[in-house]
Amino acid sequence: DYALYHSKFHSKGHPVLFSKEHESTILGQRKMEQCLIDANLEEELQVHYQPIVDTHSGRTVGMEALARWNNPQLGFVSPAQFIPAAENLGIISKLTTILMEKALKVASSWTTDTYLSFNLSASDLASPETPLKLMAIIMRSGFSPKRLVFEITETTMMVNFERANEVLRPFRDLGVEIALDDFGTGYSSLGYIQKMPIDRLKIDRAFVSDLEAKKISRDIMGTIVDLCSHLEIKCIVEGVETHKQLELVQLLGCHLIQGYYYSKPLPTDEANEFLKQNTNASMNDWQLVS
Ligand code: C2E
Ligand code: MG
Ligand code: MG
Ligand code: MG
Numbered sequence: 099d100y101a102l103y104h105s106k107f108h109s110k111g112h113p114v115l116f117s118k119e120h121e122s123t124i125l126g127q128r129k130m131e132q133c134l135i136d137a138n139l140e141e142e143l144q145v146h147y148q149p150i151v152d153t154h155s156g157r158t159v160g161m162e163a164l165a166r167w168n169n170p171q172l173g174f175v176s177p178a179q180f181i182p183a184a185e186n187l188g189i190i191s192k193l194t195t196i197l198m199e200k201a202l203k204v205a206s207s208w209t210t211d212t213y214l215s216f217n218l219s220a221s222d223l224a225s226p227e228t229p230l231k232l233m234a235i236i237m238r239s240g241f242s243p244k245r246l247v248f249e250i251t252e253t254t255m256m257v258n259f260e261r262a263n264e265v266l267r268p269f270r271d272l273g274v275e276i277a278l279d280d281f282g283t284g285y286s287s288l289g290y291i292q293k294m295p296i297d298r299l300k301i302d303r304a305f306v307s308d309l310e311a312k313k314i315s316r317d318i319m320g321t322i323v324d325l326c327s328h329l330e331i332k333c334i335v336e337g338v339e340t341h342k343q344l345e346l347v348q349l350l351g352c353h354l355i356q357g358y359y360y361s362k363p364l365p366t367d368e369a370n371e372f373l374k375q376n377t378n379a380s381m382n383d384w385q386l387v388s
Contacts, residue, residue, distance in 0.1 A: 127183070129172075130172065130175060130179065130180065130183060131183050131187060133169050133171055133172055134167075134180060134183055134184060134189070135187065137167075137169060139192060139193060139196055142167055142168055142169055142170075143166070143167055143193065143197060143200070144165075144166040144168065144365065144366075145163045145164065145165060145197055145200050146163075146164045146166050146363035146364055146365055146369070147161040147162065147163060147164070147201075147204070147363060147366070147369035148161065148164060148356060148361060148364070149161060149356070149361045149364075149369075149372060149373075149376070150162060150215065150355070150356045151354070151356070151360050152353055152354055153348055153353045153354075153355055154353050158210075158212060158360075158372065158373060158376045159354070160212055160213040160214070160215050161205070161212055161213070161214055161215065161369060161373075162216075162217075162249070162363070163197065163201040163215065163216045163217070164177065164217075165177045165180075165181065165193070165217075167180050181193075181219060185220070185221045188221075190221045191221070191222065191225055191227065191231070194218065194219070194228060195228070195231050195235060198216060198232055198235050198236075199235055199239075201214060202235065202236065202241045203239065204369070205241055206239055206240060206241045207370070208370070208373055209377075210377050212245070213245045213246065213247055214241070214245060214246055215247040215248075215249055215277060216247065216248055216249065217250075217279065218248050218249065218250050218254075219254065220253070220254040223250070223254065223258070223262050223265050224261065232269075233268065233269070236272075243272035243273045243274045244272075244274075246269075246273075246274045246275070247274070247275045247276070247277050247297075247298065248269065248274060248275070248276050249277045250262065250276060250277070250279060251278075251279045251280045251283075252278055252279075252280065252281060252284035252285055253280075253284040253285065255278065255294060255296075256284065256285050256290070259290075259293075263294075263295055266295055267295070270295060275297035275298060276294075276295055276296045277297065277298035277300055277334070278291075278294065278299045278300065279300050280302045281299050281300055281301050281302055281322070282301060282304065282305055282318075282322070283304060288325065291325070291329065291331070296331060297331065297332065298331060298332045298333070298334060299326055299331050299333050299334070300334045300335075300336050301322055301323075301333065301334070301335045301336060301352075302336060303336045303337020303338075303357070305318065305319050305335075306336070306337045306338055306343055306347070306357070307337065309343055309347070310342060310343070310346065316346065316350065319335070319347070319350050319352075320350040320351065323351045323352045327351065333352050333354060334352075334355070334356055335347045335352050335356070336356050336357060337356075337358075338355050338356070338357030338358075338360075339357055339359050340359060341359065343357075344359055
């Protein structure tokens with residue numbers, strides 16, 4: 099249509115026409131950005147925790163920290179929206195440090211050896227100060243770096259491979275593991291995997307949703323799982339929702355699972371409760387077999 103054609107081909111230095119929809123999206127984006135700038139982030143940001151389960155032992159081995167923003171004006175805003183906005187506004191460092199502080203405080207209270215998986219964005223790695231701030235927060239928390247995992251997307255890792263490597267080295271030296279997140283949605287250069295400083299690989303949930311219907315998806319996942327096992331990289335499958343999907347993923351050789359099938363991301367109290375019940379359950383199993 100004309101508006102689209104016009105904005106696509108005549109936007110440079112010319113007035114641009116938008117459809118009503120397009121206009122409201124831009125206004126919504128502006129409003130969200132303004133709320134983010136004005137927000138009391140200490141108060142409005144929360145962390146939810148999603149279990150990562152080892153199907154061999156039935157135990158929750160890890161929890162992924164996922165950011166939640168509850169704004170008095172906007173209500174809950176998805177991290178898929180506000181994280182990129184915070185990056186563009188140049189304020190992601192503030193969010194990352196607040197989230198890290200909160201997540202480590204909660205994880206330090208766990209009585210299990212469950213690891214904490216924490217997402218970092220490209221700007222976090224590119225920033226001259228953020229890595230130092232994170233290091234200080236980790237040290238102050240008393241939480242063992244050996245129980246910490248940084249999740250970094252393929253795209254982030256590839257944008258500046260040398261820089262990512264350099265920034266991550268001191269953390270890896272302390273025992274922090276690196277997980278390649280959303281694997282299969284970015285460049286997916288298999289050749290790069292062996293050069294990357296990674297300990298874990300998280301297969302994106304896009305593959306899981308196609309698993310039942312498409313043989314090609316099963317073949318691809320099976321190949322990735324095999325590759326990981328040859329390279330001694332731990333493989334986690336994200337987005338398992340049904341029992342059928344769980345069976346297929348296990349059949350393909352992967353036993354580290356994250357998804358709604360086990361649990362959605364949980365607020366602090368419910369996450370603590372989940373861990374408690376999970377520990378009790380596996381201890382009972384252990385008593386039965388021993
Ligand atoms: P991600 O790191 O890949 O996190 C997994 C996302 O998949 C989460 O969405 C989770 O709720 C969702 N998910 C997990 N299992 C299932 C399932 O079985 N079915 C479906 N439909 N979804 C599932 P969420 O919490 O909305 O986060 C979206 C993205 O926002 C994250 O993707 C991550 O890239 C980013 N993000 C979240 N928290 C942070 C953070 O603290 N820092 C940074 N830099 N990024 C974050
Ligand atoms: Mg993640
Ligand atoms: Mg992911
Ligand atoms: Mg994702």
